[in-house]
Amino acid sequence: MTHGSVQEQFDPADTVRWLIQAAADSGQLDLIAGLSDGAMQQLLRDRNRLDAELGRAQAQISDLKTRLAAARRLQARAEQQPTATPVPADLAAELDQLRHDLAQARADRDTALTDRDLYAELLDTAEDERDDAIRDRALLAARLLEYEPEPDSPDEDAEPVPDTFRELLAQAEARYPLLALTLDRQIPAQLDHLPQAPAWRARTVAALKTLHGYATARAAGGDAETAPADLLAWCRNGGPGVHLSAAAVASGERQRVTESDHYGRARVFPVPADVDPSQKAAMWAHIRIGGVRPPAPRMHYLDDTAHTGLIVVGYVGPHLPSPRTN
Known part of the structure; x- marks a missing residue:
């Protein structure tokens, strides 16, 4: 062949x-x-x-x-x-x-x-x-x-994007009580010097705001028709709490990744004891912070809104090992 x-x-x-x-x-x-x-x-x-x-x-x-x-x-x-x-x-x-x-x-x-x-x-x-x-x-x-022409007005939701990932994550931790940020912050900090870093930080801010908006909607409850099933459905439905395209959300990994011990270990991150007594969990779901070219940053998270009400963000950084990156 x-x-x-x-x-x-x-x-x-x-x-x-x-x-x-x-x-x-x-x-x-x-x-x-x-x-x-x-x-x-x-x-x-x-x-x-x-x-x-x-x-x-x-x-x-x-x-x-x-x-x-x-x-x-x-x-x-x-x-x-x-x-x-x-x-x-x-x-x-x-x-x-x-x-x-x-x-x-x-x-x-x-x-x-x-x-x-x-x-x-x-x-x-x-x-x-x-x-x-x-x-x-x-x-x-x-x-x-x-459409009706009217003077431009500033976006009330617009916020300045921090100049570093460390500052960005510190602000997010203070603002979003339903997000547990367990990630190693030295990893995204290594991206700050790259030319694309401002765009990646802006996408990270949008991702964190959307995650917290989704967690808040889940906490509010509602019937089967109004409560979002998962983050992807939340983004597809749109609304004031969505700041991210559904195209950026991946609910899981491909079979070759999930069935590999090597790739699986790379996706195990710390979680609070309330989420898992071992304080570790695999995070297959992720958000595309960058494109497909290296370092192709990704954000890996665990949706525990059905139990603790939290979303755990365990990783932000370059694309993790996979059949394509190795």
Whole structure:
């Protein structure tokens, strides 16, 4: 099985972004849904093709393992003969070839896994772009209907963003009683010197305000129709307490991350004893503070609003280890 790496091919997510920008620039936001759906269908077909290649690679590995085990048994019998009969040259050659084929099949499988995960992330990105564009179209249409020119007025909710992550987190701890900030603050502080840091701090402020707004709404209760089910639903519904796009919220991690001890340990963070007696818990849910390029900052949190009423923020910093970052 041979195929080029996805990174060496065109990025379909760029096509979606280009379509959205072109439609927005030309005032044709009503075309976005159909155009981006076509690009996402191509992404889906590519991902399904990679799934098929992955299945073939795994079947080939299984077959090679069976053949290699049989050849090794023959080798062991030959070596155990009392006359010390040398291992036939053709059997030794077959063993070498099987070992080579198995190594190549495993390499092909690993490449297919990496490419499949990349296409899955590209598909998520494309869907996020489409959803954002459709929401923007609706908002623009509503504003056009209701628009009345008036003098600009300052945003009453606007607050200056602190110049450092340490100051930002200290302010958040004082302002948001329903957030438990257990993170190591030295980690986000290491991002302060980077050019993108002001944007990341602003996104972090928005994320913390949204988390506290969600926790407050959960604490207020309500019926099944009005109470938010989770942070993602809260962001999708919008409202005065939402300062973050739903596209930035990930309710969990991919299967390859959750099933890996290595990746799982990297996502275990401190929590209050009321949340877990061990004072540690895995935090799969996260918020995208930055984009996909390193360091790609993320905020990992644990939603414990159903029990203690708290949301625990256990990590803010560069993207944690994953199949894509390792």
